[in-house]
Amino acid sequence: MRFIHAADIHLDSPLAGLQARAEPLSEELRNCTRQAFRNLVDLAIAENVAFVVIAGDLYDGDWKDFSTGLFFAAEMQRLGRPCFLLRGNHDAQSLITRRLKLPDNVHEFSSRRAESFVRRDLGVALHGHSFPDREVPEDLSATYPDPVPGLLNIGVLHSSADDPGDHATYAPCTPERLRDKGYDYWALGHIHIRQVLHQGHPWIVFPGNIQGRHARETGPKGCTLVTVEEGRIATVEHRDLDVLRWAVLEVDATDADEDELLARLGATVGTALAAAAERPLLARLTLSGETALHAALPDRVEELVAHAAGAAIEVGGRLWIEKVQLRTRAPAHLAADTLDPLRQAFLAASQDPAVADPLREEIEALRLRLPPAIRAEADMPADLARLAEEAWDAVVAALAAESGR
Known part of the structure; x- marks a missing residue:
């Protein structure tokens, strides 16, 4: 039986x-x-x-x-x-x-x-x-x-x-x-x-x-x-029994130029589709690591999504990207010595209750304004230290991009 x-x-x-x-x-x-x-x-x-x-x-x-x-x-x-x-x-x-x-x-x-x-x-x-x-x-x-x-x-x-x-x-x-x-x-x-x-x-x-x-x-x-x-x-x-399968696509962008990054993305997509056994794949794409491409990536999210979908088509599969998370950072050598005192002051300020508490309240107020379905999925930072590090990386990347023009 x-x-x-x-x-x-x-x-x-x-x-x-x-x-x-x-x-x-x-x-x-x-x-x-x-x-x-x-x-x-x-x-x-x-x-x-x-x-x-x-x-x-x-x-x-x-x-x-x-x-x-x-x-x-x-x-x-x-x-x-x-x-x-x-x-x-x-x-x-x-x-x-x-x-x-x-x-x-x-x-x-x-x-x-x-x-x-x-x-x-x-x-x-x-x-x-x-x-x-x-x-x-x-x-x-x-x-x-x-x-x-x-x-x-x-x-x-x-x-x-x-x-x-x-x-x-x-x-x-x-x-x-x-x-x-x-x-x-x-x-x-x-x-x-x-x-x-x-x-x-x-x-x-x-x-x-x-x-x-x-x-x-x-x-x-x-x-x-x-x-x-x-x-x-x-x-x-x-x-x-599942019809569609969820996955997390994690791509390490460390030291990658543009061609290498796209190649790594394509390989990750191929591996995930093979594991899904011919099911359409629903995925969250996360890029991490230290790369000179860091500053340009926020403006290229749709391009990355399209490349991932194209990589899926090449191997006979289907892919839908639910969200792209950028966890990359600019190379550490970019103006590190010159900007380090300013960085330390910036990070210290993020831990000052007079700065941190109103900021947390503002973030929570923004989160509560989201529709319930999106609010449940919203990635709000658990602490301001990580948010401050990411903000600093964005500043350094923008300065590096500006100085390279």
């Missing part, structure tokens, strides 16, 4: 940071979460799985209209086998989903209490508790029932576990507590990076989301295919 464990589908969620610049890929961008979900159903049919588990965040809050739910219903009809669905923090927001009847093969865990679906015909018992509200500070797994003897017991849980990363804390728990429950497999959701918290008995798995949605969600995205033999977990495998 096989089953699929997926989570964090976020059907019809927009890809952050691309709406304003995405004309060439607009159709794929609008439909990529749907196509990734079609890929999930295709995989379930091809592998002839017994059932599918979705561990939260099938949706991304309330829909704009009923088409999202109708798409899900049509795919469940095509699936033609049981799907066990749990609501996560994003699903809990949705009012429309509560009014649309689920297909008969979809079994949703209660949001009022921990609930078990015992399927002796499949040899499994699934235990879960949907989110009643978006904010769930307590450990829901503590209320899950004891395992059913003689069956494969699967716990379905939307939780941040004990993750200290960027994800918000919801229904926190520890791998030790989950192990002590006595289940065979924990199907987790909420963390968008695939993680295996425990192997063996039990398996405790975050499958990650099925489609990266912004520049921090890089690399392969998909689901987990689980094989059961003689009532025990035999294999746990990741399967790719």
Whole structure:
């Protein structure tokens, strides 16, 4: 017997940071979460799985209209086998989903209490508790029932576990507590990076989301295919489902002239496209290092974007640059001795509270004026020291360019 464990589908969620610049890929961008979900159903049919588990965040809050739910219903009809669905923090927001009847093969865990679906015909018992509200500070797994003897017991849980990363804390728990429950497999959701918290008995798995949605969600995205033999977990495998893949393109511009820089950019693009396995690539491009080209690069961003896209076309791929970050600096020898006293005074001033505090307030005020989708992606400096260093590099580069005319 096989089953699929997926989570964090976020059907019809927009890809952050691309709406304003995405004309060439607009159709794929609008439909990529749907196509990734079609890929999930295709995989379930091809592998002839017994059932599918979705561990939260099938949706991304309330829909704009009923088409999202109708798409899900049509795919469940095509699936033609049981799907066990749990609501996560994003699903809990949705009012429309509560009014649309689920297909008969979809079994949703209660949001009022921990609930078990015992399927002796499949040899499994699934235990879960949907989110009643978006904010769930307590450990829901503590209320899950004891395992059913003689069956494969699967716990379905939307939780941040004990993750200290960027994800918000919801229904926190520890791998030790989950192990002590006595289940065979924990199907987790909420963390968008695939993680295996425990192997063996039990398996405790975050499958990650099925489609990266912004520049921090890089690399392969998909689901987990689980094989059961003689009532025990035999294999746990990741399967790719993503339609578009996010990547970070890092190009070291150190000591590069113009031709060398473009050659390095082209090589980086080729490597990233090969790793994406023929998928269109969405990328954030970062240039770093010490180069005499530093002063000219801000005026050549569109040219760099076009060259990257051209390099992708040359190898038969497609690439969309979401953002270009310039982390280069001017060569250190440019007027270093002459300007060093002024540099020291400039950097010292950036640490003076009388200067720094009003500047931080001004930066935060500017950030809050951005649209919410862009605000979440805005790279605001964590401290003024790095900002001051970058500003000084820009001044030195401008002086060097002026003196060379």
